[in-house]
Amino acid sequence: MKKSETIKQAVILAGGYGTRLKPFTDTNPKPMYPCNGKPFLEYLIEQVREFGIKDLILLLGYLPEKISDYFGDGSKWKVRIRYYITPVEYETGLRIRSAGNMLEDTFLLLYCDNYCPINLKALERKYVETGADLVFTAYRNADGYTKSNLRLSDTGLVTVYDKKRSVPNLQGVDIGYAIVAKRVLDLLPEGNCNFEAAVYPKLVREKKLYAVWTEHRYYSVGSFERIRLTEQFFSGKKYIFLDRDGTLNVRPPKACYIEKPEDFIWLDGAKDAVKRLKDAGYWIILVTNQPGLSRGNLTEETLAAIHKKMQDDLKKIGACIDHIYYCPHNWEEGCACRKPKPGMFYQAQKEFSIDLTRCYMLGDDERDMTAGEAAGCKCMQISETFTLADAVRKILKDDKSDREDI
Numbered sequence: 001m002k003k004s005e006t007i008k009q010a011v012i013l014a015g016g017y018g019t020r021l022k023p024f025t026d027t028n029p030k031p032m033y034p035c036n037g038k039p040f041l042e043y044l045i046e047q048v049r050e051f052g053i054k055d056l057i058l059l060l061g062y063l064p065e066k067i068s069d070y071f072g073d074g075s076k077w078k079v080r081i082r083y084y085i086t087p088v089e090y091e092t093g094l095r096i097r098s099a100g101n102m103l104e105d106t107f108l109l110l111y112c113d114n115y116c117p118i119n120l121k122a123l124e125r126k127y128v129e130t131g132a133d134l135v136f137t138a139y140r141n142a143d144g145y146t147k148s149n150l151r152l153s154d155t156g157l158v159t160v161y162d163k164k165r166s167v168p169n170l171q172g173v174d175i176g177y178a179i180v181a182k183r184v185l186d187l188l189p190e191g192n193c194n195f196e197a198a199v200y201p202k203l204v205r206e207k208k209l210y211a212v213w214t215e216h217r218y219y220s221v222g223s224f225e226r227i228r229l230t231e232q233f234f235s236g237k238k239y240i241f242l243d244r245d246g247t248l249n250v251r252p253p254k255a256c257y258i259e260k261p262e263d264f265i266w267l268d269g270a271k272d273a274v275k276r277l278k279d280a281g282y283w284i285i286l287v288t289n290q291p292g293l294s295r296g297n298l299t300e301e302t303l304a305a306i307h308k309k310m311q312d313d314l315k316k317i318g319a320c321i322d323h324i325y326y327c328p329h330n331w332e333e334g335c336a337c338r339k340p341k342p343g344m345f346y347q348a349q350k351e352f353s354i355d356l357t358r359c360y361m362l363g364d365d366e367r368d369m370t371a372g373e374a375a376g377c378k379c380m381q382i383s384e385t386f387t388l389a390d391a392v393r394k395i396l397k398d399d400k401s402d403r404e405d406i
Helices: 040-050 064-071 092-098 120-130 182-187 195-206 224-233 270-279 300-315 343-352 366-375 388-405
Strands: 009-014 055-060 080-085 106-111 134-139 150-152 158-161 178-181 209-214 238-242 282-289 323-327 360-363 378-381
Touching: 009 040, 009 092, 040 064, 040 106, 055 064, 064 080, 092 195, 120 134, 120 178, 120 209, 134 195, 150 209, 158 195, 158 209, 178 182, 182 195, 195 209, 238 343, 270 282, 270 300, 270 388, 282 343, 323 343, 343 366, 360 366, 360 388, 366 378, 378 388
Parallel strands: 009 055, 009 106, 055 080, 134 209, 238 282, 238 360, 282 323, 360 378
Antiparallel strands: 106 178, 134 178, 150 158
């Protein structure tokens, strides 16, 4: 993850009752809900540290000592944590304004119950290029994961923000991770108020509110309905994406296809490389363009037979591909799934609750790299001089180094 060069401070709103998590929140603040052995808030603090931000302000209200006693001054996490405590009845607007003397001129504002592996660099670029007063991250919500509350122009300008979500034809939802100019606090009215409800409509009218889309699903402890997915997301399970032709098997000539099982010929060392990944605990996902289906060179049944041959070969050595995604469309069909577009990655992300920023993509084509990078993956390009076996050796060596550093 690239370090931020613009933002030096993060502010996390963590003061509400969290009534939807009762009975847990009868005795604990919502962001302390445990996910796989540690509080949800701890994941956010670690993420902020990975952004390169070391100064954190936690805005607390309900049972603040449960948070401050656990995190202390932040030194355990190699950050500095300071706390600003206000009455629990304060809404987000008054809570932020009350802490104004502690805030930098520009800061990153987060919700304590949402986590998304965002592209902070893209957020920073949008903030600088547009001269906006506030830029937030918006989930595109094409899958209807939640109710939308906004509408954007092609440039990312927020043209409609409806916190009540009642305006028709809304597309996308604000998930926080906002770069905020401190001057927007002047837009807050006197007294108790919600920050977004008070500030965002004013910024929309002034054309000073922008957003950056993410296709990556966000995870939350806002309700028990979301917690199962959140725990799966933070499970620590390792995923790797592989291209097929030219990565696992000999690539056919240009404009030709693997059209029958016997045409699938393994590249030297590829089968063993897959087994090494499986032995190291990786869940392997194949993402492959198969335009031969659209062009009439392949049938679904033939493709299934080719992949059965591939899996049978792997089974003989105690390995497998765990899941296969393929794009059946022709080049000019304009689909979202054909590489270099990242659609297959996001399909997998939602289906298996994957953090794509912690995944590898290995493929031999520039389109593989473009798609993987667009999805946020770490990418390695396979070639005659850097084979799949070479890439796997490097990944496993890096894994070992990371474990030794813990």
